[in-house]
Amino acid sequence: MKYKIDIARIRENSMILNGWVIGRAEESEAEFQVLDGSENPVEFKLVPVRRDDVSQIYFKKTVAKDLGFDIRIPYIRETNEDRILVIQCDGKTVKVKLNASILERQNSSAHKRTAKLKGMMNAQTLCSAVDFWKENGFKALLLKSRHKLQGIDSDYDYPEWYSLTKTSDEELEAQKKTAFDYNPKMSVVIPAYKTPERYLAAMLDSLLAQTYSKWEVCIADGSPKGESVERVLKRYASKDERIRYVILGENKGISGNTNAAIEMAAGDFVVLADHDDTLAPDALFECVKAINSDPEIDVVYTDEDKLDMDGGELFEPHFKPDFNPDLLTSVNYICHLFVVNHDLLMEVGGFREEFDGAQDYDFIFRCTEKARKIYHVPKALYHWRCHQNSTSSNPESKLYAFDAGARAIKSHYERMGIGVKSVEKGVDYGIYRSTFEIIGEPLISVIIPNKDHSADLDLCMRTLIEKSTYRNLEFIVVENNSTAPETFAYYEKIQKEFDFVRVVKWDREFNYSAINNFGVSFAKGEYLLFLNNDTEIINPESIHELLGFCQREDVGIVGARLLYSDDTIQHAGVVVGFGGIAGHTFIGLHKAESSYFNQAMCARNYSAVTAACMMSKRSLFDQVGGFTEELQVAFNDIDYCMKIRSINKLVVYAPYALFYHYESKSRGLEDTPEKVERFNREIKKFSERWPDILREGDPYYNPNLTLRKSNFALRDLKKEKIGEPYKLEV
Known part of the structure; x- marks a missing residue:
């Protein structure tokens, strides 16, 4: 048996563990149990997760089973009680002790390098390293080990990098005083459904903090009777007339709920947002600034990052290229924040329920196909809340979304007159591989x-x-x-x-x-x-x-x-x-x-x-x-x-x-x-x-990423200024 816990953190009175387990054979099954400090059983939630990266390394192929796990354990941080994760596979049992002190110490940025060094030396990792060596060679093992020790992804922790690059308070104040030649009304459309009140309040607070003020928010609540968020909506609407909502009284599905919100929109541009995420205070300002740069811009999108469940930490920034049509057919890289000219939206139509699960993917395809110009703002202006039921955290929770995504891609190719043989799963869920039809057999x-x-x-x-x-x-x-x-x-x-x-x-x-x-x-x-x-x-x-x-x-x-x-x-x-x-x-x-x-x-x-x-x-x-x-x-x-x-x-x-x-x-x-x-x-x-x-700068790269290395790491702020190319000395 081999295992690894990749992520262990405490959020919202829950301990969340992500990792993987494998046995000697690909069909080996792992079993999990959680105990308290007295070794009494504790209830927990387990969601299997596909891990093609693990299967490729250990089995040299993609196996048709879930090797990963996403576990949530009820936990109160203040008590600091012990929890024990028990993993059984191939007749072997491992017990992993967990509590708030252990996890916070392991996750402390001051101990990250030490933790990596210790992790390289434990018996479990040693077994994994030996297997990797056998399958890929000693040089490959050294390379992988060096990447782990050096932190190949970045020279910075993202929270530190973000704090150094985010828009300053002085800049935000200056934005409030900026007079644009064109001041479009921005309609932020939000479908709500059984939204936790604190999450919806956080979204509305982030809108009220926008430095660009000509906006409205249109919320359609499709929650079942008795579970709506009308209390929160009524409180915010009474304070600001720009906040409008409708209680649908029934769930019309994600597309139906979104279309109901769109029908309320009276703005020049429509902004798509989810009910439990937040916007940076300059999000709308930067979009309007882009729109003012060229009257033919019909679509604007921004970079994004993820927000943990209790809103205390930003992580995993997605710094995107400018419009990249083939990448869009590989993955919905555009996602959030997405802004579209209202007239163009009316031309292409709203959300289509037959694509529920990937309804935004289908909508983005139709908008970008018809847009005169598409503008990318290279700033992380949208914070996507990551929790266990979201595809951003756990792709297994919405497998239907990936089938809908494949159909959205095929529909796009059909409209564009591109013959495609198949659209299949790529290296992970949400990533697609298109195989095109070959016309004839040209030399x-x-x-x-x-x-x-x-x-x-x-x-x-x-x-x-x-x-x-x-x-x-x-x-x-x-x-x-x-x-x-x-x-x-x-x-x-x-x-x-x-x-x-x-x-x-x-x-x-x-x-x-x-x-x-x-x-x-x-x-x-x-x-x-x-x-x-x-x-x-x-x-x-x-x-x-x-x-x-x-x-x-x-x-x-x-x-x-x-x-x-x-x-x-x-x-x-x-x-x-x-x-x-x-x-x-x-x-x-x-x-x-x-x-x-x-x-x-x-x-x-x-x-x-x-x-x-x-x-x-x-x-x-x-x-x-x-x-x-x-x-x-x-x-x-x-x-x-x-x-x-x-x-x-x-x-x-x-x-x-x-x-x-x-x-x-x-x-x-x-x-x-x-x-x-x-x-x-x-x-x-x-x-x-x-x-x-x-x-x-290269339009297919992002100015927030380094030009000094080839791994798409964060730009080195000591040597490279954001937006300025790295100068080569010859």
Whole structure:
């Protein structure tokens, strides 16, 4: 038996435990019991939770059972009584002692690093580490251990970071005095249902504290008779005429209740909010400020974080990219705060009850499809209360929501005229994987530059030929000044073995852009796959994955997820600004580790992807003039992506297109004065070609996140100012 308690905290007279348990076999069942200090049974609530991350690590696959747990135990903090969690599995029993002192000491920020160090040394973690070592190798274990010790997610605890970055009292006072050219009325619509009175009061208090004053709140209470929150609503409405409500007398469902609130709205823009969450005091101000920046803005959304049950702590901030259509089909990343032009809302219609559980997801799709412009405010202005019955805390509590989400995505694709074979569960509930229909069987030209390293080239091509489920391929190998006789013998042999392999000779100096452009001149395919000779296909469906995205009219380039030989990430998309110019995301994260909001495993748009494995339409390649040959070595693939984006085509990262990339075996490093000088020249050239994105920041990244590391950690406030790009010294 192996187990881990990931989170243990006391909130609202309850002790809440989240973790996982596994036995020797995937079908092993765990049993739980809670005892008091005298070992008498204590009632508790248990909700099973799916943990695909655990199953992938220990069973090397996703198992069809719940390995995780979400346990709530009645507890009064002041008594500090002992509680004992008893876990039984495979004939073994473990008892874990719990009380307020223990949990508060473990959760204290002053003891976090010590707790991590001690956690690495207990017997349970040691067993887990040994298993991880066996399955993934010693280097992977060291990497995972270092990430745990260093706190890979951030250099800061979020509460500390938030306190340093939140809007100051002086700024809030200045906002109250700001005169906008356009002062839209903002209608905050809230469906209420059996809402705890203190939560609804907290939401209304957060509205009354807004620095922008031209708003109304429209609340439709669908609670059963005798359980409404009319007492609270009447008290607040009597104090402020902007607070309006209706008692429905029955539950019309989440969509029906929300539509009833929308029907009350008389504002220019409608703001969606939940009955038990809160808004930052400058939430409406920032949205109105955005609306004033461009009269065509129809939709505004903001970043968000989570609020614990008793409202005492903010945690898990979600800092989002600007509008990212492919990420939206992977997960409802927009969520809150969401603001929509009232006229647009009337055009697309309100909430649809057939999507209850994901009704907001369906609504966001319909609004963003029709919006003239969509604006993202990169500030955490919405605090989403996290409790056991919310999908934010426990996705198992609303499994029906995820089925509704899949149907919302399919409905979106249908309206957009995009053929999709399936929309399935991704790495977790609420994350989706779309598989697109392939139209015909178009020829794909695989362009591979090569200098010697014939064994690497053979592995690259042969595994693609033998393992790939997609067959209509041709290979253009661009011979680049090889010297080894065995290389030329290999060329002769491979062309005789496969009539779809052609070797063409480039006899000038190394220039990655020119070499690939030269290779394309021999290509006959409708689609181009640029591939390094030091790559190897892992997922046989990878070409289908790339082509499914690339055939879409709105897409110009698709990139793959690339792993080093030790199964850590080499590439999962590119952010312009990382390290000063551009860099790969999630470098060095083991494939079994969770990334920022699982985005390494979400199809999404980036400003660029690497040409180590990049598919593009031939027609668009010709339209933009291919690779820029002034960029001989560095940033030419990033530049090509920028050119494709300049003609309003998307760059997509496809995580299930999976390859190994053994990383630049052929070319070597920038390790001579001449190479360093050339590299610096190309930095300057790229900066001159694309100054706006370097100055303003990558729209597919968030300015609150660091540019110094690739893991989407919070921006280092000592070295990087919010909203300012990190300056690279050359």
